[in-house]
Amino acid sequence: MKEPERTTILLARHGECRGNIEGLFRGRVDFPLNERGLRQAAELGTALRPFRPEAVVTSPLLRAKSTAQAIAAACSIQVEEDDGFNNTCLGIWEGRPKTEIAELYPEQWKMWLENPEELSVEGAESMDEVMRRSMAALDRAVAKYRGGTFAAVTHRTVIKPLLAGCLGIASPYFWKVHMDTASYSILVHDDLHGYSLFSLNRTDHLSGFTTEWV
Template structure:
């Protein structure tokens, strides 16, 4: 039975704005692309949209430029919310695929590409992370935050290869889940957390504030 004083923690899950890697069809990984001009506009629109949702207590972000810049723009529009970069939310390390065109990878790595398209949770490249690796570190980081900041509202600014496994972990969605969850650049989703019930996804991939974005499906 739920108690009357159950604390609800509100978590905004935000994907960074557009960067060159998005529009050129590149695997990004840890390649440190900054926001492009459209990405900056997207982040500004996102910041205004988030300002309408109520106050934010904290912003936690991937340390990579495209996420950190997005977080900075959101912070300025929302009363200079404190920003903390956390390695737990940095992007997946893709080893030899990073910064390369997806069309080239499809030709050079046909077996691995088939895994990426059909069941990326099983993909393991040399000197890289797997999606289960990313899921473990991101979920562990989130679990720490919801315990430390119970009853607060905070934002996480990260990457699709982090947010999708993180959402799956919170909702206990089994493999293969990666292509069943979609988050666009500069979108936001909302997760609520209660100690007794755990996580509840109340909004996924909100993009109504955006005039222009590239939707990526591979």
């Protein structure tokens, strides 16, 4: 029996930026990588080279794009932008300290900690909206690189709903998966099984990373 044609996705989170270490809600604020983030991006590129990806698709935000460019340089491939991998729009929370949000919006902060899938913030996307547009972006890339391997660089609040959508994880799912800065996970896709998770949150290639639990 012939095995189904498999596509391998190297799903990476961007390297560290100021918003990570200062405890800010990032959203669409365009933070560049900091010094450690640049080092992480280079280490990530080296780690992904043995997989021989054909391309790297990225969120358009600078912290993701710079990470993707480091992967591209290490693997001698092209960078493609897809707004479907852009970070979650967080509306009036963007760029603000989490401590401030917890103080000013205690009920919504509680929802963020317990069930962000149901969170509603003025001007922000819902997790369902993020899931739909990121899955559409992933499907586009899988169709383009069918049977091959590609990398995708995006953000924590995109990877979580994206994985939930790919794997059929019911809500509340957001806090059931974890990924650190400049980590990568491996998904495999074929027409028989759809998406399968091969590996989650690999960080052994990093000399240092930021871990966030809220």
